[in-house]
Amino acid sequence: MTAYSFAAGPARLPDAVLERARDELFVRGVDGAATLERPFTGDAFRATLAHARERLATLLDLPPGYRILFLAGGAMHQFSLLPMNLLGTARCAAYADSGYWSQRAIDEARRYTEVVIAARYIGATPLAAPTTGRWHLPQGCAYCHITPNETVDGLAYPELPHTGAVPLVADATSCFLATPLDVTRFGLIYASAQKNLGIAGLTVLVVRDELLGRVAPHVPTAFSYRIQAQQDSTYNTPPTAAIHVAALVFDWIADNGGLTALAAANRRKAEGIYRVIDGSGGVYTAPVVPAHRSVTNIRFHLGDTALTERFVAEAEAHGLHHLRGHPRIGGLRASLYNAMPDAGASALAEFMADFARRNG
Structure with missing residues (x-):
């Protein structure tokens, strides 16, 4: 029996990546060092860094005028670093409230600046992302922050808002590289690596050059986007x-x-599971409006909540692990990042359909 992890993060890596990592990263070379032990100032690591940047730029079809930064830490670090680096002389920043992680970002930003709520999600069931269209933002607003995929709430924006001259900033941690993205719509995109990009400890930023001049004088040098861009993400040990x-x-x-x-594969995997939920006759419920459902993080509940523990136990016995929902909201959640194969999503859908037949 093949086992599958549906954890929200750190998430599954592609099998081919695990094999390459084993063969390339953990073997000592003629210099007595494994790849992971070589100095970050040396030619070998610099070549890897350049390759990662060039490959990502190609995947994104990155236009001129943007930089890619590879920074230590997670997305939560950026909740503080964004206002430090992007406020400039502005008096406020705008944030859209779309659920748990956007609220965490809002709380942190309020330590540094006035926060204007640009839009709010519909918090009563069924949930829906903030209404998009053209958002009217106050004069002097430094940027507008969104979380296009809410990992906890299982909610995703069906389209991007229009923020005019105000740069759009996105915490794309759960959806980055899961679908094509028009980078020109954004001033800055950031994403922790442990969902679709690799392992924890790294955050990738894609930032418009013109924003790099806004950093506040008091920002620690290693946390300055401008300095890290000038130093090729190696001001300190990356x-x-x-x-x-x-x-x-x-x-x-x-x-x-x-x-x-x-994107096509991810949509196919998610549709198979949502089909079981919607066809279960109420054994399962998905609390998000269909057009706003996340393809990446499928949130659902059992109509009879007393069955939740049985569901989790039986799923684990079938090799389907880490399906509990976030502690804040409970229920169940299946995270289907890029590395989840069709076979894993199909195994979960088949188990769910069988569980519904036996408990409906």
């Missing part, structure tokens, strides 16, 4: 292991048809 793995993941994405092919 998370070398995570960057090596990310480079392998970028190769895997390219070898498997790029973002268009992954």
